[in-house]
Amino acid sequence: MDVVRMLEAASLLVPAGVATSTDITACDVWDHLAHDEWEVALGLLQELGGGWTAPPGFWDELELAAGMLGFARSRAWCSWRGAETREGVIRAELFLRPAGETFRRTPVPGAGVLRPMWDIGNRTDGGARELDIARLWVECAGDLAPGAQAPVRLLPLTAARWRHLRPGDRITLYETAVAGGTATVLEVHPPSALA
Template sequence: MDVVGILEAASLLVPEGVATDNDITVSDVWDYLTHDEWEVALDLLQELGDGWTAPPGFWEQLERAAGMLGLERSREWCWWRGAETRVGVIRAELALRPAGQALRRTSIPGAGVLRPMWDIGNRKDDGAPELDIARVWVEFAPDLPPGARAPVRLLPLNPVRWRHLTPGDRITLYECAVAGGTASILEVRPPGPQGKLVLPC
């Protein structure tokens, strides 16, 4: 199947009445597809994915189309959103410690590459912190430099261990023995109805 066919198939999954904040609907996607504006159609479908609980297949189709168009960050984002439908959504406001106060001297890459450890309140039998791993996606930016703050999305390696978190909880990022930053939970959503709790990493 070519890019147009994939985007058309994804468009057919969007429920009638779903619209973006700018009142873009699936009809607008079809207009762009008619004029061979594939990248714009893909971007709009990604935006429309925020307006409903899209199944993993929707995001898999968009991931495939983005790959065929050579849009790597878009492809990674669609993979990420598909994973969130299976394991749930965790959003947080992350503040990194300044360079010189932690191990990190360079920016965190924004597209889900980094898999740091987190103190999310889980404890070992002796009461010591038991750290958990989660990937980090920086929203609205290609990266996050030391000393900066930004909203992020977290994709846990073991999502069940993160289920106790609620908005307002504070968690701590570790890349070594010294804390690299802290985050305040903004949003926690469970997996969609077709979801699985196992994340392919």
């Protein structure tokens, strides 16, 4: 089956010595593949992908396998991680303003579908504020309710305009003319040299 081939191809890209926090390695993935436990193998490979700088091909194979298995969120996550490999990683702690202080009354969807504008400090030649767009992925949750906070990942529309950010920088989210939230940058990593 093609799913098995994709998971095997991704497994072969994991370097020896890479393990999860619970000491799962690529060898464990192969055991699950031998027993036709494709969903488990996919989950373990996604977890292993966080322990090293995986090339885009790793995430591309996992994205295809997740799609064939019908796991939409997992497919979207693998697509996101592949894009981060090519564009760079930006993580931040986002604080949304409470409902009533801004137009948002419903939770922010967590799987990278929202593309809000951000004030990241860029200015026009005349000194006016210039907003930049980035997709938003809420970590560890399906969505983020107004007034809540959570770690998020940002995938900029134009990554080069975000390269000046450093951990500790504060940025502001806009969906309308009124700020919808603020975020403190936690991590910034350039694109992978493997991309």
